[in-house]
Amino acid sequence: MYPFKFRPLLKQTLWGGERIVPFKGIASGPGRVGESWELSGVAGSESVVTEGPLAGVSLPELVGRYRGALVGEANYARYGREFPLLVKFIDARQDLSIQVHPDDRLAAERHGGRGKTEMWYVVDAEPGARLRSGFSRSVTPAEYEAHVAGHTITDVLREYEIRPGDLFFLPAGRIHSIGAGAFIAEIQQTSDITYRIYDFGRTDADGRMRELHTELAKDAIDYRVLDDYRTHYEPCRDRGVELVRCAYFTTSLYDLTAVHACNFSSLDSFVAMVFVAGAGRIMDDCGHTVAVRRGETVLIPAAVRRVVAEPGPEGLRFLTSYIG
Numbered sequence: 001m002y003p004f005k006f007r008p009l010l011k012q013t014l015w016g017g018e019r020i021v022p023f024k025g026i027a028s029g030p031g032r033v034g035e036s037w038e039l040s041g042v043a044g045s046e047s048v049v050t051e052g053p054l055a056g057v058s059l060p061e062l063v064g065r066y067r068g069a070l071v072g073e074a075n076y077a078r079y080g081r082e083f084p085l086l087v088k089f090i091d092a093r094q095d096l097s098i099q100v101h102p103d104d105r106l107a108a109e110r111h112g113g114r115g116k117t118e119m120w121y122v123v124d125a126e127p128g129a130r131l132r133s134g135f136s137r138s139v140t141p142a143e144y145e146a147h148v149a150g151h152t153i154t155d156v157l158r159e160y161e162i163r164p165g166d167l168f169f170l171p172a173g174r175i176h177s178i179g180a181g182a183f184i185a186e187i188q189q190t191s192d193i194t195y196r197i198y199d200f201g202r203t204d205a206d207g208r209m210r211e212l213h214t215e216l217a218k219d220a221i222d223y224r225v226l227d228d229y230r231t232h233y234e235p236c237r238d239r240g241v242e243l244v245r246c247a248y249f250t251t252s253l254y255d256l257t258a259v260h261a262c263n264f265s266s267l268d269s270f271v272a273m274v275f276v277a278g279a280g281r282i283m284d285d286c287g288h289t290v291a292v293r294r295g296e297t298v299l300i301p302a303a304v305r306r307v308v309a310e311p312g313p314e315g316l317r318f319l320t321s322y323i324g
Contacts, residue, residue, distance in 0.1 A: 014202060016035070035091075085188070089184070116172055129162055132160075132177040139223060199212065249323055264322075
């Protein structure tokens with residue numbers, strides 16, 4: 001095994017923009033790309049290796065072949081061939097729908113799947129771009145239904161004007177929406193279960209209103225109100241800064257101007273490296289060297305104990321995410 005790159009899965013959406021293709025350095029691509037799935041084991045949208053002797057092998061096949069050496073022994077025992085994280089870049093030209101995701105219990109009960117806890121790291125933001133996260137005041141389930149019916153649900157949601165580097169952690173059950181002008185990296189549980197609550201009266205390419213899941217969402221929503229739904233951290237150059245630690249992933253940020261050694265020897269997990277700015281290269285402890293740039297995601301097998309990241313002249317900024 002070696003550090004794996006995968007073919008991005010570009011998803012065209014009604015609300016998608018034009019920034020993902022150039023951000024990733026793709027020579028040409030479709031328009032209105034709302035999402036690039038970087039690392040995915042979701043059925044029907046499996047990532048495929050692009051380089052090296054295992055080019056053409058899908059992520060689930062890799063997990064089945066290398067098991068704990070790829071994902072970590074505990075992760076393989078827990079998830080089997082199911083890769084437990086889904087990594088995306090998201091570019092919103094329009095507001096996304098107001099939505100919520102069920103937790104593990106509800107997702108298993110209703111859909112036989114997993115819940116969806118996620119995080120957003122803001123890569124870029126147009127002036128005035130906003131994210132919605134959580135309620136701005138106490139709301140009962142009955143009031144929630146009335147606000148949806150009255151097209152006033154946004155009146156009771158907390159909105160945040162965003163800038164690059166902002167961070168939001170969204171446990172399953174938190175009502176949320178990505179606003180127009182936001183460009184984010186999203187790391188989440190492997191789940192594609194979304195309850196669409198309100199869609200601003202938008203229609204699809206055939207002029208039809210998209211399906212809403214108002215009733216399903218009512219029991220999935222966490223109605224608790226927080227003072228602040230942002231996740232705060234202190235940026236620091238040339239070392240890792242932990243951003244999020246939860247039962248499903250631990251994510252850190254590295255903003256490098258000099259060579260840095262990432263020690264993964266204590267982990268029983270793969271590491272996803274999500275490059276959000278700059279360029280450079282990484283070297284693992286088996287002698288593999290991989291050139292990297294913004295817009296790429298690299299999967300480091302659990303068997304790798306150490307990765308050295310060497311930034312280019314413009315620096316190198318990336319997220320690392322693992323389980324444990």
